[in-house]
Amino acid sequence: MLVLESWLREVANPNLNTEELTHRLTMAGLEVEGVEPIAPPFSGVVVAEIKEVAQHPNADKLRICQVDAGTGELLQIVCGAPNAAKGIKVPLATIGAVLPGNFKISKGKLRGEESFGMLCSAKELGISEESSGLLVLDETLAVGQNIRDALKLDDNVIEIKLTPNRADCLSIYGVAREVAALTDAPLKAFDFTPVPVTIQDTLKVNVQATDLCGRFAGRVIRGVNAKAATPDWMKARLEAAGQRSVSILVDISNYVMLELGRPTHMFDLDKINGDISVRWAKEGESLELLNGQTVELDAEVGVIVAGNTIESLAGIMGGEATAVSDETKNVYLEGAFWYPDAIAGRARRFKFSSEASHRFERGVDFHHVTEHMEYITRLVLELCGGQAGPIDDQILNLPERKPVQLRLARCQKILGIAVSKEQVASIFTQLGLVFTEANDVFTVTPPSYRFDIEIEEDLIEEVARIYGFDNIPDVAPIVPAIMLPTDETVRSEHTMRQVMAAQGYQEVVNFSFVERAWEEDFMGNKDPIALLNPIASQLAVMRSGLTAGLIANIVYNAKRKQNRVKVFELGRVFSRNASVHDGDLTVANVDQPLHLAGASWGLAYPEQWGLAARQVDFFDVKKDVENLYGRAAAQLTFVPLTNHPALHPGRSAEIVLEGNVVGFVGELHPVWVQKYELNHAPVVFEVTVSSLKAQALHQPKELSKQPIVIRDLAVWAPNTLAVQSLIDSIQQASRKVPELSIIQDINLFDIWKDAKSEVAERSLAFRFTLQDPAVTLEDARVEQCMAKVLAIWIEQFGVRQR
Structure with a gap:
């Protein structure tokens, strides 16, 4: 928020310089990000009047x-500005003046003059970007006056x-109220004295949604001059606060909003047809706003309706149909209290923001509505003329301000200082809080403009702010x-991160809220958990998986010419689950398990001379997953997966551990590879952290001194x-068949198919590692074991030995 210092000091002027004032505000929780002068340093510039102009x-x-600068004689100035004219007052940089940029003025000669x-x-x-001509000054300014004093620069x-x-500080008066509390200024x-009511015109208003609008006040003002010029002092204050001058009626509304924090709206009364209704919008309705944008409405947006025509978005922005213009003669002034929950996030849904919604969604004073209406009416009558009707004030459903208690002992304990009752x-x-005290317990009724005081800690914060954080010892x-x-049988999340990092992955932390399209594309989730108040329109739902965020990381890096990306994330995902109840760490109907996901794209290894370059494939990442599970990898099985929306149907698998599906691994589906313009497919995996935590401890055992025996077995099997x-x-049979107990390991080392054969079978060659930890294996025992293996395969799968 931008605050003009002179405007602030007009409302509360402490005996502090600018630096001291800003420090005091910062230490009270109103952080000052910067202080900028209205105009850069310059000197020697005065108000002058042009007396004569010649070619x-x-x-x-x-x-x-010929210019009068108050010196007693006319000065000759050569000027090229197109608007130089006799009788106007303009700034004159006299000889010896220094303009911004250290530009010094001296006597000169232009084309011989x-x-x-x-x-x-x-x-x-340096006070504006306007450079089309001379700065024309107010004709009431005294000739010869220093321009910095004349324009209050x-x-x-x-x-x-x-x-x-702190919505209560979104105004000059709000900040001044803080300054007064901090400095006793x-x-x-x-x-706020009521203006004379000279007409009895009113407009009937029917508030149908009291959960949207708790109080509605309106007033008819007739005979205004909408072509009147906005006073320079008002323009200057609006511009300093970041507002541009539009027209006198709009400027008055904006000025009061900046000064008192009260957003109001002025309708052109002659464009309103019928009575006014305040209600929730209906599906299919639309409205053209003042910014030229046409928005489609639904039942979650409040509107003000005249007859059957929607006139404005409640608490957000007015409509173009009833906007005031230079031709406006009669206006309807509206001031209301809109519930913050009914306004919050609505403007962002339409991809814009407004000063009104910024205030209403944080909470605006609901008590002084009519006082502020009188104040703005007085400005309209003074600057535009006209006649005012009575205020129609409907108090419908104001928020209940529940008392909040502060225990002195609790306050002292939290702050660590012996702050006294006095x-x-x-x-x-000092803060203007109404309170009672009994037995060292303060009971405070929050004022109508303080929506941030709800619990005891809020009052303790108020004490700390005004007492001074810098006065509290460190x-x-x-x-x-x-x-x-510590439970050594539970694998820590830090260990999981170490394993991933050791395999060349870099950890990322993505938002838990994602684009709705991501949920549909990558998770097949058409009903994700939606956010009530998203920080951005595209980040509107909670993620049910981590894969989408990792793909976005890869796309980002690919566009920046990276040729190898390996990233992982450990975080929570969110899905609907009716069996979950509210708890200290749970939310009703929402399951929030931890997942670990990884994605690899590009070269399998960094470019080097000793290894041919190749792209990462399914089996590279499958091995990374097995390494992640450690000893439990022996119990992992990978089952072909054909129906996952994010994965290639022929190059993906479910990860199964002890009969339970714990995740998936696979290439990204070609549709998404093409959509995101990747030159080859990333390989991704995602597993549950709970399946990684419960790992058996390593059990030391003596290494066998007996030699191992290697046997190969090749079979013809269906494709x-x-x-x-x-x-x-074989692993299952080895627990029951004694002959198979000597099998230590089985590896597939070759797959072969005769290209000329039309039979749908292939040759699979396995290498068996055999060992008895106690005795040396004899050939007969080895042959007996291999024969048993072949017999089991023939019986169960119908294979034949090659």
């Missing part, structure tokens, strides 16, 4: 001006970074160094027979 004899675009200074534009003085704009809970009392009472009085906490027991099923059958 330069030697230049078509130059003119010779002497010039004793320079007439200036706003851009040359020795002023500063203070930029305050407000936290979202007197606070200006605004004149100090707390004084602080609450005492380091004393924490006993007690070793906590559709999964290799894993052959290995699984």
Whole structure:
């Protein structure tokens, strides 16, 4: 928020310089991000009046001006500005003046004619980007007056970074109220005296949605002059606060919003047809806004309707149909209290923001609505003329301000200082908080403009702010160094990260909220958990998997010419689950398990001379998954997966551990590879962290001194027979068949198919590692074991030995 210092000091003017004031605000929680002067340093510029203008004899675009600078004699100035004219008052940089950029003015000669200074534009003085001509000044300014004094350029704009809970400070008066509380400076009392009611015109208003609008006030003002010029002082304050001047009626509304924090809206009364209704919008309705944007509405957006025509988005922005213009004669002034929950996030849904919605979604004072209406009406009558009708004020459903208690002992414990009862009472009085005290317990009723005071800690924060954070001693906490027991049978998440990093993966942390299209494309989730108030329109739903974020990381790096990317993430995913109930770490109906996902794309290894370059493939990542599971990898099985929306149907698999599906691994589906313009497919995996945690401890055992025996066995098997099923059958049989107990390992080392053969079978060659830890194996025992293996395969799968 931008605050003009002179405007702030007009409301509360403490005996502090700018630096001291901004420090005090920052230490009270209103962080000052910067202080910028209204105009850069310059000197020697005065108000001057052009008395005569003549054409330069030697230049078509130059003119010779005779200028009165208050010195008693006219100065000759050669000027090329197109708007130089007799009788106007303009800035004059006299001889010896120094303009922004250290530009010094001296006596000069232009095309043979002497010039004793320079007439200036706003851009040359550094106060505006306008450079089309001379800066024309108010004719009431005194000739010879220093321009910095005349235009009040020795002023500063203070930029305050407000936290979202401090909506009460989104105005000059709100910040001044804080300054007064911090410094005991007197606070200006605004004149809210009702204006004379000279007409009895009203407009019937029916508020149908009291959960949208808790209070609605309106007033008819007739006979206004909408072509009146906005006063320079109002323009200057609006511009300093980041607002551009539009027209007198709009400027008055914006000015009061900046000064008092009260967004209001002015309708052109002659464009309103019928009575006004305040309700929730209906599906299929639309509205053209003041910014020219046409928005499609639904039942979650509030609207103001005149007859059957939607006139504005409630608390957000008015409509084009009833906007005031220079031709407006009669206006309807609206001021209301809109519930923050009914406004929050609505503007972002339409991809814009407004000053009104920024305030209403944080909470606006609901008590002083009519007082502020009187204030803005007085400005309209003074600057535009007209006659005002009575205020139609409907109080419908105001928020309940529940008392909040502060225990003095609790306050002292939290702050770590012995703040006294008298100090707390004084602080609450300075803040304008109404309270009672009994037995060292303060009961405070939050005022209508403080939506951030709800619990005891909020009051403790108020005490700390006004007492001064810099007055609270910096005492380091004393924490006993007690070793906590750890469960060594549970694998830590840090260990999982170490394993992934050791395999060349880099950890990333992505948002838990993602694009809705990602959920549909990568997870097949057409009903994701939607956010009520997303930080951005595209980040509107909670993720049910980590894969989409990793693919986005790869796409980002691929566009920046990276040729190898390996990333992983360990984080929570979110899905609907009716069996989950509210708890300390749970939310009803939402399951939030931890997942670990990885994605690899590009070269399998960094480019090098000793190894041919190749792209990463399914089996590279499958091995990474097995390494991640450690000893448990022996119990992993990979089952072909054909129906995952994100994965290639022929190059992906479910990961199964002890009969339970714990994740998946596979290439990205060609559709998404093409959509994201990747030159080859990433390989991704995602597993549950719970399946990684429960790992058996390593059990030491003596290494056998007996030699191992290697035997190969090749069989003809159908093309559709999964290799894993052959290995699984032997591993299961080895627990029951004594002859198979000597098998230590089985590896597939060759797959071959005769290209000329039309038989749907292939040759699978397996290498068996055999060993008895106690005795040397004899040939007969080895042959007996291999014969048993072949017999099991023939019986279960119908294979034949090659």
